[in-house]
Amino acid sequence: MPKLNRRSAAPVDDDALLKRRRTIETAALVARSFGMVSTALAAAGTHMASAAVVTGDVRAACWAGVAAMAVTNTLSYLGRRRPASAWYPRLSAMQSVLDTATIVGIVVLVSRQSDMATWPLLAPAIAVAATRHQLRGALLVFAATTLGFALLVPGSPELFFLAVVGFMIAVITGTQASALNRHLTALNETRRELQHQATHDPLTGLPNRGRLAAYADERAGRPLAVLLLDLNGFKQINDTYGHAAGDLLLHEVGTRLTAALGPGGMAGRLGGDEFLVLLPEADPAVVARALVRIRESVRQPIAIGDGRTATVGVSAGVALRPSGGDATLDALCAEADAAMYRDKRGRAVAA
Template sequence: MALTVLRLRHFSDGRYRWVATAQTVFDVLAVAAPVLVINSVAGVPLWPSAVLALLSASTRHKLTGVLIAWTVVATAVVTGALLGEGAPDSPHGAGVVLAIAVLLVASATAGAQARSLDRYVAELQNARLAMTRQARTDTLTGTANRLALDEHEAALPPGPVSLVLLDLDGFKTVNDTYGHHAGDLLLKTVATRLQSQLRAEDLLVRLGGDEFVIVLPGLPADEVDTVIRRWVRAVADPVPIGDGTVRVGVSVGVAHRPVNDDARFADLLRTADRRMYHDKHAKGVPQGMERISALE
């Protein structure tokens, strides 16, 4: 109890399981010992106080723990009754059986309710985690979204990082020619191909439409061009659409944050965006009027 008051015991602490077990043991012994002593010496039935220890055990260790606690308390009640045989008002016979039965019912009820509550809390936690993931995930491609990008920036340790902005060339033509279903399929395929090319520490984000950004922490700037060429080839591979295939290109803009630089992602994105549109225009793909690289 002192640990709880001092906030030194919390379920998220790795020691919680052992501290909670120790506390349950002490709770049960603190009740069982007086029951044993006072029953045997004075013949005063204290077994109703055992309910407090049983509730403590059910809270921390559910049904299994409370049944173990009940076994200890019931043993103390029986032993106290046997040792106190002949003492004034000493409980024995039917009184002891009734006490044990009542404690058993209390144990089973408390343990079952605690286990049910534990399952309910676990379901709530799973639902919360699922909602959290959904809020940070692009529903179409399964990649991270803008919210996840902001949180990733906040959690990323200081150091060099590169942001690569990718914009598909020809996506609008695919949408207009084959419909939005084909465009969605194309985006999901591109996202899957890009994700397969990334390291565990990299983050792929769909900014919206046909724009993706990839966060590359700790990758030397002179190696970024190599991985970008690999991405461009992966994106350019034909994508089956209906009875045929489509092939799209990609325009790229890169921004680097060197060591000891405090540039924010927003600044890097603006730089990458300018360079991406410069790349698009250099290839003769006007903004808003992209052409498809090839239709097969």
């Protein structure tokens, strides 16, 4: 029996998305840290922007902004550490809200008490929202910043420029971020499809040799039962009714094997009418029950097209590896292969 091919592609995941999330959080940490330092220096009167800090209220607001940015940086740190967490979207949304509230608060207070033009500071909040939540997020933050500025700094001559520039930034960054997100989604879907094609049999949809080998390698040194199955009567059906009928039969057998095993093992197709079943942590009793279910399921009539049905049997060979055993999957398959042919010859003699 040919050796199993152990080459298999890396597990599919959203690596591109996770890397993008980490990049976003890293950039947020750096930019926000710079903002914290700048705001703290301004509030302390040791920074060129300290001229805008003309009252105690503005100074207190700046220190409150520093504290808010510190809290938001904590969320960024958590998001960077766990970009695959189910909580990541919520952490990201919380950061957008806190960033927007912090920047709007500082800009409004400074604008109300000085002549310094601080409204351009609202632009980063829109751009960051775009990277996190695409066009919808950018437009929401644009609306929040513009409305907040309009309500809290009524009659400001800067409102028109703030609205125009903010809208342009929201549209440009939002559409670009949305396009990138669609590209990443399509890329991940393509990778999943390619991964599935590389690790599964195209006819039955069952795991192929490479996937079976990887599954067994993951359980090295642990108990493993290997069942090698061969269909009795398949050749006659294939020769009599054609390959299309044979393909229908093989596909249905694959479906029945998966249903008979449930979540406790893996069934795969080696080629032709040979199937391989791997049962981890299985003892002889478990294997015997699994074989009964498999034989009972497979021998039921199978539709092969044009209203015809066919019936096949199963010859099976079993090999067991105990806990701590060092037998490889190839060695176990060779042992099961020999046992399967003994079973097949015995059935032929009985017939």
